[in-house]
Amino acid sequence: MTQAVSGAAANEIKAKQIARDFRTDTITTPVDEIFKVMAEASRGDDVYGEDQATNELQERIAKLAGKEAAMFAVSGTMTNQLAIRAHLTQPPHSIILDARSHVHLYEAGGVAFHSQATSHAVPPKNGHHLTLEEVIDNAVFGEDIHSAPTKLVALENTLSGMVFPQEEVVRISDAMRSEGIIMHCDGARMWEVVAKTGTSLEELCAPFDTVSLCMSKGLGAPIGSVLVGPKKFIERCKWFRKCFGGGIRQSGGLAAAANYCLDHHLPLLAGTHELAAYLARNLADLGVHLMLPVETNMLWIDPKSIGFPIHELAARAKTRGVTLGSHRVVVHFQITKQAVDDLIEVVKEMKEEFKDAPKMAIDEEQNQRFARGTYAGNIQPPIARLGTAYGKNQ
Ligand SMILES: Cc1ncc(COP(=O)(O)O)c(C=O)c1O
Structure with a gap:
């Protein structure tokens, strides 16, 4: 019988695994310093607005973002959904978003559930970001009783690791706001944009x-x-947060941990971008197809271009202690250069093995569908999961 490892030893093992785990950047392990900071944090009740660390974090982020107020909540799904719910006051109404966006695909249908809104999910023609012209094409202006007027545009930055060009964000915003349409951003990874471009969070x-x-x-x-916005609006969101059951009582430790990460981990993001670019260069040199431009910490790869599908690469990488989730390869701040080099080595080795194998066709359209439908742990393309009748297309 194997003895379960616990405590510091288990944490050390976990940290070593995570240093070689490319599935996503949500799986980083909290470092010991975080727990020290948490232990010393204030212990007030945030539902009463009385926790010092939470208030300080909210004030700090509101200031950095150039907004009046901020609200700490448990998840990005919650802050997106609370914002959209609090913005949309009276159906019929609709929103516009990128067809690949998290709000549209991965928040369990929250927009329909919480806000009773129709979603116009638009696939950008340039494969990178929505343009003003596409937003206008899909907007419902006026109050024709057959339609659900557009009340909100939700953009995402970064999306699949790609930086939304700021000039285009401004064009969309200027035009939409002049029509009284609200602009919300899922900035789950906006810190990456700050690190990549040097543009201030406020801008x-x-x-x-x-x-x-x-x-x-x-x-x-x-x-x-953290959701940032106008003071009155954030107060309203706190009301909805309560209604969703999302008020946290003694949130000081959690806020202090987040504050620590802002101080100590934000400066590390530029390094993850360099490592991701290094990985991308090496894989591209080996002939691996890059499905999307690599602009921050994410790569989207298809090794069929050198003879084998992604799930075979993932299976081989696993034998070297390197974890891949899908076509998406994420370089987080705990990924080591060694892990990146080991992944490159596995690809090199497989390329050699498969050099005489028949060339596999890259189905760009399917890849784009998969890029939209992927999530951590989903290793099989959706069509393969449906069985052999569809598997023929692989
Ligand atoms: C772009 C984006 N937005 C929002 C979320 C939701 O975050 P959470 O998992 O904290 O609900 C995620 C989660 O991965 C995300 O990738």
Whole structure:
């Protein structure tokens, strides 16, 4: 019988695994310093607004984002959904978003459930970001009784690791706001944009009425997301947060952890971008197809271009203690250079083995569908999971 490992030894093993785990950036392990900071944090009740660390974190992030107020909540899903719910007051109404966006695909249908809104989910023609022209094409202006008027546009930055060009955000925002349409941003990874472009958080948030900023993705906090926006609006969101059962009582430790991550992990993100670019260069040199541009901490790869599908690469990588989730490869701040080099080595080795195998066709359209439908742990393309009748297309 194997003895279960616990305590410090288990944590050490976990940290070593995570240093070689490319599935996502939400799986980073909290470092010991985080627990020290948590132990010393204030212990007030945040539902009463009486926790010092939570108030300080909210004030700090509101200031950085150039907004009046901020609200700490448990997750990015919650801050997105609370914002959209609090913005949309009276159906019929609709929102516009990118067809690949988290709000549309991965929040369990929350927009329909909580806000009773129709979603116009638009696939950007340029494969990168929505343009003003596409937003206008899909907007419902006026009050024709057959339609659900557009009340909100939700953008995501970064999306699949790609940085939304700020000029286009501003164009969309100027035009939409002039029509009285609200701008919300899922900025779960906006910290990546700050690190990549050097643009201030304030400038990035300026075109939006509200922005959701995750502390638990690239920044590596164990939990938490912060919604920023106008003071009155944030008060209303706190009301909905209560109604959703999302008020946290003694949240000081969690807020202090998030605060620590802002201080200590934000400066590490530029390094993750360099490591991701290094990995991308090496894989591209080996002939691996890059499905999307690599702009921050994510790669989307298809090794069929050198003869084998992604799940075979993932299976082989696993034997070297390297974990891949899907076509998406995420370089978080705890990934080591050694892990990246080991992954490159596995690809090199397989390329050699498969050099005489028949060339596999890259189905770009299917890849784009998969890129939209992927999530951590989903290793099989959806079509393969449906069985052999569809599997023929692989
Ligand atoms: C872009 C984006 N937005 C929002 C979320 C939701 O965050 P949470 O998992 O904290 O609900 C995620 C989660 O991965 C995300 O990737």
